Amino acid sequence: MTPADPTLPRHDWTLAEVEALLDLPFTELVFRAASVHRRWFDPSEVQISQLLSIKTGGCPEDCGYCSQSQHFDTGVKATKLMETEAVIAEAARAKAGGAQRFCMGAAWRDLKDRDLPKVSAMISGVKALGLETCVTLGMLEPHQARALKDAGLDYYNHNLDTGPDYYGEVITTRTYQDRLDTLAAVRAADIAVCCGGIVGMGETRRDRAGLLHSLATLPEHPQSVPINDLMPTKGTPLGQSGGADEIEFVRMIAVARLVCPKSVVRLSAGRDHMSRELQALCFLAGANSMFVGDKLLTTSNPDQASDARLMAQLGLRPMDMARRAEAVG
Ligand code: SAM
Ligand code: DTB
Ligand code: SF4
Numbered sequence: 001m002t003p004a005d006p007t008l009p010r011h012d013w014t015l016a017e018v019e020a021l022l023d024l025p026f027t028e029l030v031f032r033a034a035s036v037h038r039r040w041f042d043p044s045e046v047q048i049s050q051l052l053s054i055k056t057g058g059c060p061e062d063c064g065y066c067s068q069s070q071h072f073d074t075g076v077k078a079t080k081l082m083e084t085e086a087v088i089a090e091a092a093r094a095k096a097g098g099a100q101r102f103c104m105g106a107a108w109r110d111l112k113d114r115d116l117p118k119v120s121a122m123i124s125g126v127k128a129l130g131l132e133t134c135v136t137l138g139m140l141e142p143h144q145a146r147a148l149k150d151a152g153l154d155y156y157n158h159n160l161d162t163g164p165d166y167y168g169e170v171i172t173t174r175t176y177q178d179r180l181d182t183l184a185a186v187r188a189a190d191i192a193v194c195c196g197g198i199v200g201m202g203e204t205r206r207d208r209a210g211l212l213h214s215l216a217t218l219p220e221h222p223q224s225v226p227i228n229d230l231m232p233t234k235g236t237p238l239g240q241s242g243g244a245d246e247i248e249f250v251r252m253i254a255v256a257r258l259v260c261p262k263s264v265v266r267l268s269a270g271r272d273h274m275s276r277e278l279q280a281l282c283f284l285a286g287a288n289s290m291f292v293g294d295k296l297l298t299t300s301n302p303d304q305a306s307d308a309r310l311m312a313q314l315g316l317r318p319m320d321m322a323r324r325a326e327a328v329g
Contacts, residue, residue, distance in 0.1 A: 006032075007039040009261055013216045019209040021255045026247065030285045033254035036261045037286040046311070047264050047289040047319040049134070050099035052090050053297040054122065055081045059107035061138075063161070064170045064237040065198060065230055067298045068107035074235035076298050081106065084118060088125040094293060097304055100321055101132035103157060105297050109174070110139035120151035127152035132321070134194060139174065139182045145189035155224060156186040157194040163210020166203045170238075176214075187220060195222040196268065199252050200230035200244030208252055216259035224289065225256050225263045229270025231299040243270065250281045257286025264289045272300045276310055283314060 004010075021029065037043050058078030062071045070078070091102045104122060111119070123133050135148065136157035148156070161167065164176050186193050195218075197211045215222060230243045244252075249270075256265045266289035267282045274282075294303045302310070311317070 007036045007261055009221060010259075011217055011219070011221075013213055013259055015209060015213045018213045018216065018255065018259060019206060021258055022205055022209055022212075022251050026251070029251060029254045030281070033257040033286040034284055037257055037288070040262050041288055042320075043283075043288070044316055045288060045319040046283070046316045047101070047266075047321075047324075048099050049101040049103055049266070049289065049291050050094040050097070050293040051103045051105060051291055051296050052082075052087065052094075053107070054087055054104045054119075055079065055106035055108065056298060057107055060109050061173045062171060065201060065233070066236060067231075067233040069236070072235045072237070074233050074239075078107075081115060081118060084121045084125060087122045088129070091126040091129055091131055095129055095131055097292065098318060099131065099292060100318060101134055101155070102126050102129075103134035103136065103155075103291075105136045105157075106138070108138040111137040111141075111144050113144070116144060116147055120147060123148060123151040123153050127154075136194075139178060140185050142185040142188060145185045145191060149189045149191050153191050155192045155194045157224075157226070158182050158186065159195055159197050159226065159228075160211055160214050161197045162201060162203055163207035164214060165210055166201075166207035170201055183218065183222075192223040193218075193220070194224035194226060194266075196224075196226035196228065196256070196266070198228040198230050198269075199249050200241060200270075201238055202241055205248070208248075209255075212252070212255050212259055215256070221260040221263050223263060224266060225260050226266040226268035226289075227252055227256055227287070228268040229274070231269050231272075231296070233299070243273070246274075246278050250278070250285050253282045253287050254285035266290060269296055269299065269301075271302055276313070279310060280314055283316065288319070 056079045057076045067074045067076045132154045134155035267287040
């Protein structure tokens with residue numbers, strides 16, 4: 001029997017297999033990930049997204065990393081949902097700065113039907129600018145996912161955040177299964193899924209394997225997999241955490257590439273405190289997306305000039321979205 005092609009997507013990963021990948025000698029791991037990366041993507045292309053917090057703070061959830069939870073005193077002021085015109089103006093600025101996708105985030109536990117018309121208008125307006133659209137609004141019901149799709153939504157971001165065994169140490173106000181249910185509603189509405197997690201929350205390598213295993217065994221791999229390095233925020237339970245070990249972070253990117261070979265893997269939060277060399281290692285290990293703009297939702301991100309320099313130094317180009325759309329059908 002010929003051995004199976006290791007570059008093809010699989011959904012039958014075992015936890016032990018994912019752990020074994022994370023345990024590989026670093027040079028072997030990065031080589032394998034870079035090889036798989038080339039099978040499905042041009043490794044000099046990076047998909048560029050930009051975030052906007054359309055409703056900040058005052059969130060009833062207790063996610064232990066988050067500056068926007070009302071459970072913690074972080075100094076982040078709660079705001080109302082932004083006006084549609086202001087959001088579209090920000091999206092136009094993002095497009096002019098080179099963003100290909102505009103991601104709107106709200107500090108909600110779940111989307112309320114009363115907010116659907118306004119959020120839908122934002123999505124349609126951003127889409128009309130020629131940008132890909134993404135929102136992250138907390139838990140969704142199937143009818144809401146369908147309405148967002150009708151408004152022109154391309155991606156919904158909803159993270160599993162960590163492995164199932166560590167999850168309860170970080171969040172108590174909603175379950176892992178709640179999150180899986182929202183992901184199912186998004187898939188059923190034929191919206192692309194953006195789902196990943198955070199490294200550096202005090203979890204073990206086995207917990208990180210648990211997250212990657214959960215992602216890799218979903219009925220469809222998320223089209224986009226954001227890997228965030230914790231942005232420690234004063235006042236949150238994880239405010240004193242040192243964040244992720246740098247080499248461990250690269251391992252996480254590399255294994256995400258290996259177990260979800262056709263997904264775009266985003267080097268997400270945390271670039272502001274990463275060296276250029278660490279970011280270069282992440283791109284070498286299979287990351288092919290990042291957030292631009294000097295702010296994520298509430299925390300900082302590298303400015304446009306330093307990102308332009310980074311891309312030029314590494315010879316990276318914005319992803320050719322038209323060619324990509326053709327390739328994925
Ligand atoms: N409220 C919605 C929700 O949680 O589903 C959407 C916004 S929430 C801020 C989106 C994701 O951002 C979280 O799931 C988490 O993975 C990431 N995130 C939030 N705060 C972070 C931090 N301090 N460091 C790294 N990632 C963070
Ligand atoms: C994701 O995985 N990372 C983004 C996006 N999805 C919504 C958010 C990062 C937030 C970092 C903390 C902040 O700026 O508040
Ligand atoms: Fe709320 Fe999202 Fe922050 Fe959790 S991560 S507290 S759900 S804004």
